[in-house]
Amino acid sequence: MLAQTFESALPTATASDVSHGDIDWAGRWFNLVEELQGEFVGMRGGLVQPDGCVSWTFVPHARFDGLGGFVDLLRRTKAATDLPVPVRRARRPSLLQRIAAVVRLCAERPRVAGHWRRQDAAWRPGQVQCRQGDTAAATYLFTKEETRALERAASASSAPLNALLLRGLAHASENEISDGPAIWMVPVNMRGPVVLSRDTANHTGYLQIDISAGATAANVQAQVKERLRRREHWGSWLFLNLGRIAGYQGMRAIYRFQMRRYRNRPFVGSFSNLGSWRGVGCWFVCPPVTMNAPVAAGAIVCDGRMSLTIEAHASMTGGPEWSRALLQRWITILLAT
Numbered sequence: 323m324l325a326q327t328f329e330s331a332l333p334t335a336t337a338s339d340v341s342h343g344d345i346d347w348a349g350r351w352f353n354l355v356e357e358l359q360g361e362f363v364g365m366r367g368g369l370v371q372p373d374g375c376v377s378w379t380f381v382p383h384a385r386f387d388g389l390g391g392f393v394d395l396l397r398r399t400k401a402a403t404d405l406p407v408p409v410r411r412a413r414r415p416s417l418l419q420r421i422a423a424v425v426r427l428c429a430e431r432p433r434v435a436g437h438w439r440r441q442d443a444a445w446r447p448g449q450v451q452c453r454q455g456d457t458a459a460a461t462y463l464f465t466k467e468e469t470r471a472l473e474r475a476a477s478a479s480s481a482p483l484n485a486l487l488l489r490g491l492a493h494a495s496e497n498e499i500s501d502g503p504a505i506w507m508v509p510v511n512m513r514g515p516v517v518l519s520r521d522t523a524n525h526t527g528y529l530q531i532d533i534s535a536g537a538t539a540a541n542v543q544a545q546v547k548e549r550l551r552r553r554e555h556w557g558s559w560l561f562l563n564l565g566r567i568a569g570y571q572g573m574r575a576i577y578r579f580q581m582r583r584y585r586n587r588p589f590v591g592s593f594s595n596l597g598s599w600r601g602v603g604c605w606f607v608c609p610p611v612t613m614n615a616p617v618a619a620g621a622i623v624c625d626g627r628m629s630l631t632i633e634a635h636a637s638m639t640g641g642p643e644w645s646r647a648l649l650q651r652w653i654t655i656l657l658a659t
Contacts, residue, residue: 347565348524352384352610354577360447361612366459366620366631367395368606376461376606383524383610388594388620389511390522396602407513407521408597414515420556427557432583433532435590436502440644441616445637458634460645461606462653469628475659476539484595485543486659487630491593491619492533492542494651499590503532507592507615508546510555527555527562530589581614591617598623611635617648 352363364380365388371377381391389407396402415423437443464472476483492504509526516525529549533542549555565573580588592609599605599622608620608631616635621628632649634640640647 344519345565346385346518346520346523348526348559348562349384349386350565350570350573351562351577352382354574355612355614356384358574358577359613362456363610363612365391365610366606366608366633367392368461368631369395370463370604370606385524386522387511387524387526388509388596388607388609389513390525392596392605392607392622394522402602405602407525408511409514410511412515415553415556419553420560423553423557424560425557426552427554427561432588433505433530434502434585435505435587436499437587438590438616438638439498439500440638440640441635442637442639445613447636456636457611458636458638458640458642458645459608460632460642460649462630462649463604463606464628464630466626468657469623469626472628472656472659479539479659481539481543485539485546487595487621487656488531488593489533489537489539489542490652490655490659492537493655494648495590495617496535498648502587503534504590505588506531506533507589509592509594509609510550512555512559516559524562527557527559529554529558584614586614589615591615591619593619593621595621600625605629606631608633613637619652 355361355363363383365383365386366378366380368376368378379395381394383391385391386394393405393407396405414420472486473483476486479486488506488508492506496504508529508531510529511525512527513521513525518525529546531542531545531549533545564576568576591611592615594607594609596607602624604624604627605622606620606629607622609618611618611633613635616638618633620631623629630649630652632645632652634645634648638644
């Protein structure tokens with residue numbers, strides 16, 4: 323009976339969800355970050371203009387996930403008003419499997435992530451929220467030939483391009499992180515098995531990927547597959563929607579409790595790849611950064627050219643030069659693969 327009550331309050335791909343899922347409960351966690359930490363939680367989308375300049379727009383993570391925010395940006399153009407959000411082809415696990423996944427997540431001993439050597443642990447935003455874009459970002463656009471070479475390298479390593487990119491990012495970062503593991507947050511698109519009333523709302527679970535020094539792309543992919551097999555993305559999805567049971571005030575208490583458990587360091591950062599697109603222009607994308615996940619990396623392929631973006635939180639003391647140096651190390655590692 324407890325399992326049925328718990329499940330009935332969580333989002334599933336049913337007509338009931340479509341008609342009653344107006345509140346983006348997963349997005350409310352980002353409202354809490356803004357409210358409790360005074361941070362701006364916006365995702366970057368940068369369209370390359372004819373003169374080569376990048377026109378940046380920020381979309382609020384409290385309202386959109388990465389794919390949803392990007393599609394919302396595209397729908398603002400006349401050519402893409404009806405563009406669908408990509409859907410994941412996957413079956414929904416059984417009730418017991420989903421309940422088991424969230425129980426495992428809640429019972430798991432917290433793994434405190436490593437600390438960036440250049441992060442000021444005493445940083446505070448002050449009396450007002452951080453200004454929009456008050457961070458340090460760096461970008462790089464690969465040629466079509468470089469992009470194809472990376473895709474061939476991923477194929478030769480028996481790992482997808484995502485694993486190659488994430489392994490390269492971790493390798494480029496490893497000398498910058500101390501006092502704990504390099505745990506990266508990787509979002510998982512839940513659209514398809516999950517249906518909400520607004521298709522651009524937060525439909526993502528996540529995986530916690532711990533990348534050790536010397537890990538290969540195949541090692542990273544093996545970890546991703548194992549965590550998907552254990553349905554950790556479903557555990558995180560159900561956890562992110564606990565507000566349906568606990569309400570916003572309950573979420574506030576849970577958030578504070580979780581941050582204490584993780585000593586405010588659940589992740590070293592986040593990595594998101596929005597996939598391959600054609601005919602939408604050339605874009606740069608990046609997840610948001612916060613004090614609790616101070617480095618973000620985004621990838622996207624537009625018309626056969628991959629772009630990378632690195633963003634560092636305002637608490638990182640290196641400024642734009644630090645972000646550019648990290649990005650350059652990442653690129654060098656990838657091109658040498």
